[in-house]
Amino acid sequence: MRELELYFGPQHLGMVGNFSITLNVEGDRIVKATANPGFLHRGFEKLMEQRTWIQNFPLVCRINVVEPDHMELIYAMAVEKLAGIEVPERAQFIRSIYLELARVGSHLFGLWAYANMLGFDTVANWAMYHRDLVLDLFEEITGGRVYHIYIWPGGVRRDFPKGFKDKIINTLHTIGSCVPDYDDTFFNNRIFYKRSKDIGKITHEEAKRMGAVGQVLRATGMKQDIRKIEPYAAYDQVDWEIPVRTGGDAYSRIWVVRDEMIESVRMILKLLDKMPEGEVYNKIPNPFKWNIPDNEAYVRCESSRGELGLYLVSNGENKPYRAHFRTPSYNHGLTILEKALENESIADVGNIMISLYITAPEIDR
Amino acid sequence: MISISALKPFKAVKYLFIKPKTIRYPFELKEPSMRYRGFHLNEWDKCTGCGNCADICPNQAIQMIKIPELESKSGCKNERPQVDYGRCCFCGLCIDICPPGSLKLTRDYFHIHFDPKTFVFIPKDQETEPEKYVSSEKYSVLKASLSHRKRDYDGFVSDLKYALFEPKRVTMPIIAPEKRKLSFIEQVIGYNKEEARKEASRCLECKLCEEACPAHLKISDYIQAIYEDKPEESLKKIYEDNPIPSICGRVCMAYCEDACSLSIRGEALSIRWLKRYAADTIQDFATALELNPGTATGKRVAVIGAGPGGLSVAYFLRLKGHNVQVYDALPGGGGTMRTGPPVYRLPLESIDKDVHYIRSLGVEFIFNTRIGKDVMFEDLLKGNDAVFIATGNTKSRSTKVNNYEKCELALEFLSDNKIGKPRKVGKEIIVIGGGNVALDVAREALRLQNIQHPGENAAVKTVSLEDWDEMPATREEIREGREEKIQFNPAWGPKEVILDNNGNVKGLLCKKVKSVFNGEGRFAPSFYEEKEMFLEGDMIIEAIGQVPDFSFIPDHLLEELEFTERKKVKVDEMGMTSIQKVFAGGDIVNVNLDAVTAIADAKVASEGIDRFLS
Amino acid sequence: MNHTGTSLKENLLSYFDDILVEISDEHRLTISCKKDSVITILSSLNRNGYNHLALISCVDWIKDNELELVYIISAYTEDSEKGKMNILVKTKIAREKPELLTVMSIYENAEPYERELHELYGINFKGHPRLIPLLLEREYEIPPFRKDFDTRKYVQDVFDKIPFVEDKKGRK
Structure with missing residues (x-):
């Protein structure tokens, strides 16, 4: 059969995000896939070298639209490490709760994308609605719906408003009460099973070789989570489980996402119970006179897509000398995707891509 | 757990009978949260025009605009921020840095307009622009824009606890009242290096202080030098405008601190103590400053009175290369500073340190000499190219x-x-x-x-x-x-x-x-x-109170000397009195009656004398 | 300091003589080495179970006229001590005609990182199968992430030349 070259994205109905894949197809079988990023390259890392430490905060969260919060956290953690700033205990709890909310919101967004892709519009709209409820919570704490700019070096920008605990619990109960509906209509749906089982399969060995992290890795049976390995914020203060599946295919990955969401909700409730009173912010130096001595730091956290790292270098000035984000989608989108798409059908490109949880802004930065 | 089913999904049908969650905009509105980061609002009267919001804005969305209707006064510039909503990202950094807390974000967020220029606007408050802020009953979302906003609708506002500046001073170690009142020990101990650097790091560099200072010292620069741990640099900056830092670092009236933008909701930066730190840390002014008198002009200037005004005029003129002789009735320099401020506030060594440095530049001091008694005023007038009078108020009322x-x-x-x-x-x-x-x-x-x-x-x-x-x-x-x-x-x-x-x-x-x-x-x-x-x-x-003593001036000259209606010696913009080649400054000229204003007078007069001589 | 870090340090120092090993933080190990030994050190680390390449980064130390490459390595493991370790392997190379061997034979996922550094810093990774542009749309005289790339000048040169669009009335 004749081999054709097919451009998939950035403008394609089956594509989520500004990303493009060049497919070599024979019939509707993919022979070779080449990821083609760069449509969202905004040079954030270069831009960060020209802004002061504090001015970078409104910037870093914009690197990834879907979940700005982990970007804030990773930058704050790196700056704290370089400048030696302590974080009060209550702020650590707030950070954890806030980040888990972000994870729920981000996973709901992922679920929307995935359900939408498979044609489950009902489920997609539920997910979007529930994500909106999470965004309402964010609006309450931070004053912004999408870009929160909430986590700062030294703690968080404002304490929880009065009575906020009950609001979180209410919202989580609303979302939690719909889990059976989600399960029945989507996760245990025969159509979903047929569309995702054994699709985009990668083995455990391949995953490790190609730098998989997060759900992609956990769906191949490995219990790896930075929150457990190197606990930051208040993740070592409560008990929680790492959800794992063994299939390595799209089906397992989406189930890991679902389980993680439920685990996050449980974790938030536990964290809320244990949250201490006290200060939430240690004053950072005057932003106009804030030079951080020569140093470098590599910090990492578990974003909702996997290991997110930041390599930050300071040379004693009032701005970073070099910042480099290690984003989870990078290897998922540029190495694993190419492998996972081989020998699949064109109809499953979007399916696989979203099940790998790829967001283009993270890759391009 | 896994029970794959083809029938169960039909459960979703029940949602057909549930009321939709979608908000029916514009008939139904969603109330933004209490901390919502919407449009800016600036409490016009509280704003000092310090420009910190413009400095911190990561997108350069804020620009300071001169408002001619506003009066520029000490501690308050006639500038106000202008926000460009084409650039603003509503991060709220401007709110957290605002020292008076006048800038706020409201919960309004609708602005629809055909003219892109309306997206650049100068935020004001509901007192200044009552027509643009309407009560919630009169508010209509169909008209919502930057000129149709809700009243009392604050969202994200400044909170001192989370502000980006430090409102609290580094505590200056002071000897306790019970102890200090027993002797004449200097009560203020002075900052050490760490304390000084920490205090200097509070400066927001808005320069309101520099406008408030009569002598316009480059305060922001010398504080920055202290922060960078370069006291020599700092002293050099101070000496550009003020040659008596040891004195001023102790007894200055510190108009700068009244104007400091940090003082509005917190404690002003300790500008005076930081100046003192710079002057006290450096033992040898001559090596640190590396100043030399200007090329000799051969002109002679006599200065009557070695107080702050006289010392400063001598210093500035010497740097311009003139020969300066300073006469004073006291046995040392300092004038009123030598006799007035008690030792617990201003020890004699500090005065001598400043005077010594000015002497080392080649200024000639003739102490224990009273004009009108030991040396006649008319002889001075004849023997010199210019005379500067800074005798001050020497008689008690x-x-x-x-x-x-x-x-x-x-x-x-x-x-x-x-x-x-x-x-x-x-x-x-x-x-x-x-x-x-x-x-x-x-x-x-x-x-x-x-x-x-x-x-x-x-x-x-x-x-x-x-x-x-x-x-x-x-x-x-x-x-x-x-x-x-x-x-x-x-x-x-x-x-x-x-x-x-x-x-x-x-x-x-x-x-x-x-x-x-x-x-x-x-x-x-x-x-x-x-x-x-x-x-x-x-x-x-x-x-x-004190009054000046002009008995040293002969009567016929005193008649020529003009006074203002507040009984001060009248000088022109060059610092010259109504008598040819006689200049004046200090307490006999200004109404502030303090050292730093005398320095300001001296700066004017030294420029005047220099121009007069060349 | 934890046991894993010190034993790894001793282990490395016994095999390699021209490297500098620093334990900067509790679980951060920095190895500075010559550019030729990068491959051997990385494969030794990989054999020791540090099989996850998290990042390859580059810092342009323009004052020293050097580019510094940083390989950040950690482990896929359920052993908590080992899992915490992050190893930074650093090497400095000249800014003019920078060349280095690819590490794709050891860590397969190095491929896009090396491509990115080739594009943004102009480093030539020998043995890399496809050093083609990754993120950018055009070629630059100076690789754009180098410190001597003047972003402002670039913007003026490129975007200021784009003519204004006139509306129907001829206004700009």
Whole structure:
């Protein structure tokens, strides 16, 4: 059969995000896939070298639209490490709760994308609605719906408003009460099973070789989570489980996402119970006179897509000398995707891509 | 757990019968949260135009715009921020840096307009633009825009606890009142390096202070140099405008600190103590400053009075290469600084340090020489190309109440204690006056009491026409005086000095003050003659002000000398008096009566003299 | 300091003589080495179980006229001590004609990182199968992430030349 070259994205109905894949197809079988990023390259890392430490905060969260919060956290953690700033205990709890909310919101967004892709519009709209409820919570704490700019070096920008605990619990109960509906209509749906089982399969060995992290890795049976390995914020203060599946295919990955969401909700409730009173912010130096001595730091956290790292270098000035984000989608989108798409059908490109949880802004930065 | 089913998904059908969650905009609106980061609002009266919001804005969305209708005054520029909503990302950094807390984000977020220029606007508040802010009943979302907003709709506002600046000063170590009132030990210990750097790091570089300073020192620069741990750099910056940092670092009136934007909701930056830190850290000014006198011009200038004005004029003129001779009746430099401020505030070594450096530049000091007695004024006029008079206010004024001649005078009292033989003091001392000099006298008298009558019952009382809030002394002085247990009697005026049978002072009879100033704000005290109070005391010191002494100027020249209506020597923009080649500055010219204004005068006069000579 | 880090340090120092090993933080190990030994050190680390390449980064030390490459390595493991370790392997190379061997034979996922550094810093990774542009749309004289790339000048040169669009009335 004749081999054709097919451009998939950035403008394609089956594509989520500004990303493009060049497919070599024979019939509707993919022979070779080449990821083609760069449509969202905004040079954030270069831009960060020209802004002061504090001015970078409104910037870093914009690197990834879907979940700005982990970007804030990773930058704050790196700056704290370089400048030696302590974080009060209550702020650590707030950070954890806030980040888990972000994870729920981000996973709901992922679920929307995935359900939408498979044609489950009902489920997609539920997910979007529930994500909106999470965004309402964010609006309450931070004053912004999408870009929160909430986590700062030294703690968080404002304490929880009065009575906020009950609001979180209410919202989580609303979302939690719909889990059976989600399960029945989507996760245990025969159509979903047929569309995702054994699709985009990668083995455990391949995953490790190609730098998989997060759900992609956990769906191949490995219990790896930075929150457990190197606990930051208040993740070592409560008990929680790492959800794992063994299939390595799209089906397992989406189930890991679902389980993680439920685990996050449980974790938030536990964290809320244990949250201490006290200060939430240690004053950072005057932003106009804030030079951080020569140093470098590599910090990492578990974003909702996997290991997110930041390599930050300071040379004693009032701005970073070099910042480099290690984003989870990078290897998922540029190495694993190419492998996972081989020998699949064109109809499953979007399916696989979203099940790998790829967001283009993270890759391009 | 896994039970794959093809039928169960139909469960979703039940949602057909549930009310939709979607908000029916615009009939139904979603209320933004209390912290919502929407449009800006700037409380016009509170804003000082410091420009910190513009400096921190990561997108350069904020620009400071000159508002001609507003008056630019000390501590408040006539500039206000302008926000470009094409650039703004609503991060709220401007809110967290705003020192007065005037800038706020509201919960409004609708603006629909065909003209892109309306997206650039100068935020004001509902008091300044009442027509743009409507009550929630009159508010209609169909009209919502930057000129149709809700009243009292604050969202993300500044909170001092989370502000990006530090409102609290680094505490200056000060000797405790109980200890310091026993001797003349310098009460302020001074910052060490860490403290100074930490304090310097609070500066927001808005430069409101530089405009408030009469001599316009480059405050922001020298503070930055201290922050960078370069005291030499800092001193160099100070010496560009002020050649007496050791003196000013201790007794400056610090108008800068009143203007400091941090002082609005917190404590002002300790600008004066930081200057003192720079001057005290450096032992040898000459090597640190590397200044040299300018190329010799061969012109001679005589300066009468080695006070702050005289010293500064000598320094500035010497840098321009002129030969300067400074005459003073006292045995050392400093003028009023030498005789007035008590040792616990300004030790003689600090004065000498500044004077020595100016001398090392080649300025000739002729001390112990009184013009009009040892050297004639007319001879000076003949022998020099220009003469600068900075003699200051050297005569104490008296209340002239009955038996006033039994009272002591402030300047003489202070001068004797500082550079002469300390006075014998009584056990109950009354000080008349509410200014800084009166407080110096009172606090000095207290220390002398503690030295001369240790352990005995003794008291110092002050009587001032002005009430607490009008008292001309600085808040700091009043606070320290109260800490040392000086008894204040504000809003009382002296009526008569009462003597006992032997003709010794027995006390002061006072009358209640009705008002100090008349309707025009002029000093014109009025009293309730019938409301009287008797203060017991065996010593009364009058500290109600000082006047200049022009007796050294011959009568025919004095007639030529013009005065302003406030009885100050009239000078032109070059600092020249009505007498040819005679210039003047300091307390005889300005109404502020302090060192830093004298320096400002001296800067003007030295430029004037230089132009006059060349 | 934890046991894993010190034993790894001793282990490395016994095999390699021209490297500098620093334990900067509790679980951060920095190895500075010559550019030729990068491959051997990385494969030794990989054999020791540090099999996850998290990042390859580059810092342009323009004052020293050097580019510094940083390989950040950690482990896929359920052993908590080992899992915490992050190893930074650093090497400095000249800014002019920078060349280095690819590490794709050891860590397969190095491929896009090396491509990115080739594009943004102009480093030539020998043995890399496809050093083609990754993120950018055009070629630059100076690789754009180098410190001497003047972003402002670039913006003026490129975007200021784009003519204004006129509307119907001829206004710009």
